[in-house]
Amino acid sequence: MTTTAETMRKLTYREAVREAIREAMQKDERVFLMGEDVGRYGGCFAVSKGLFDEFGPERIRDTPLSESGFVGAGIGAALGGMRPIVEIMTVNFSLLAADQIINNAAVLLHMSGGLFNVPIVIRLATGGGRQVAAQHSRSLEGWYAHIPGLKVLTPATVEDARGMLWTALEDPDPVLIFENSGLYNMEGTLPVEAGAVDIDRARMRRPGRDITIISYAASLFKALEAAEILAREGIEAEVIDLRTLRPLDDTTLLDSVARTHRALIVDEGWRSGSLAAEISARIMEGAFYELDAPVERLCSAEVPLPYAKHLEDAALPQVDKIVDLVRTMVGGHG
């Protein structure tokens, strides 16, 4: 691929999501955005800033603080021929809409014997690390990935933030897109004509031979940073970005582990009953004889996220912890 300054441009993750929404609204008049403060306020994280003026109050629709009501209305609108993008301010508030997401969106196709699919896209901010304490810091994307009937996307890169939305809107079934709030200010470089990307494959973000670090969203960048530090010590870590938590792309994971023979999963979710546990089990089932060491997991400490910075930092996966863990896993067996 040849790229020049003229064909590439810089933009933030936030701008990428906004562009994706704008493009979808321009391409398909069935698409509309609905959620708390998405219109006049411009979005809690300023993602939809400016869209209200561009598209008006019908298509950039402010809602009351009625998560169950407006998520359910999104489901109904999807059944009625629209292509709603419903924004839930953060995953924490999605618990107020869990009934609609889990009891309705995820099961209507099945309960109706295939008669009624629900083409809704729900966007949610997720993640900790901003000192906003236990009720605003959860990473429940892995928990939603437990539910058959849902698809769960976790764009980490600006390219995915730009490209996953359209593919999700084209999907006939409910898709949840988790945007880690720590990434909104991250800058990236994209081709001018960047557009839709696939939503069903994991991606290798860094090649390596000694260990596979599997991660997604904000933790991905911690894993990449750790890999750079480890490379100076002669340890080459391969870093896989899951991108989609449901369905999981087993093939990419297992292929990588077959090359590196070690695997570490870095996940901001809690360890018990976690997505990391699921991936670990799949590696055990699918690549047990390839392993030179037990699969390890680095997850959040089993505690509601505390406010104090030193405690919150200690609760979340961090670069130094990844480095230490990889050294232990690879040390003496390289």
Add this chain to the structure above:
Amino acid sequence: MKTRKNATTRAEPVEREHGLHLLRSMIRIRRLEDKCAELYTTTKIRGFLHLYDGEEAVAVGVLEALTLDDAIVATYREHGHALIRGVSAGCILAEMYGRQEGCSRGRGGSMHLFDDRTRFYGGNAIVGAGLPIAVGLALADKMQEKSRVSCCFFGDGAVAEGEFHESLNLAALWRLPVLFVCENNLYAMGTALRYTQSVTDIAAKAASYGMPAAAVDGMDVLAVEAAAHLAAEAIRAGEGPQFLECRTYRFRAHSMYDAELYRNRAEVEEWKKRCPIATFTERLRDAGQVSDDDLAQIEAEVAREISAAVAFAEAGSQEPLEDLTRFVYSERRMP
């Protein structure tokens, strides 16, 4: 299902043919439910089974005011609604038999009847969860400038759920074409309304959201029909959501597991005197519009329909086990 220009009121006589049609509709529901109860005791039907006996006037009266273009969202007590909407008794019973010929391929059972041809968006078994869906269907219609009604049935129990209040607020705020129909049978499963609501006047609660709300005798099919026509016409005229509280009573237990310890026989017997089928039959008889022969003919026709439905369900087939994980995700993309 035609749209009548002039809503019939209590005082007006009903045309003979229309009267017989309403009576036949209610009898069809009653006989289907009787058959379901029988089939449950012989273990042909399993799972939860919630029967509609006593409440027939509500589904029949309301659906009379709607067209096939309108959308319906119902509850887990929805056999009657599906039947009157146009789902065949055979497909309904086959669903309860768990057969792939059922209207939901046996994936849903008694509580989850669906039909795309008649825009029947299901029996929903989470109390209150259907209301936001109806709001969304109406939102889609409004945004697409389609003049259709989204009708949502729910019970008095749903009034205590947050989704009830969120939905009424959204529908009124956005002036959406929703017909909310509360089937107030006085009990949320086994707990009486007076033990769960600080204000038991449900129509008053709805009115507080700024939408026209009427309470109607849910045991009187003509009263329900008239009120539903007025509400549907207002919605089609662009006047926003309308609310109908139908005061009714369920003659049978909440479900087949219910020992009915929370209400006494005398109360049930008192309500049975107001049976919507018996009282309407009397009314037609008094007006000289129905004869014993008519009644016998209706009963015979309905008996044939139910017996054919049972035969259809009995002859149904089991979905192959290889298909177990189908319909979790769509099998084809859409435009």
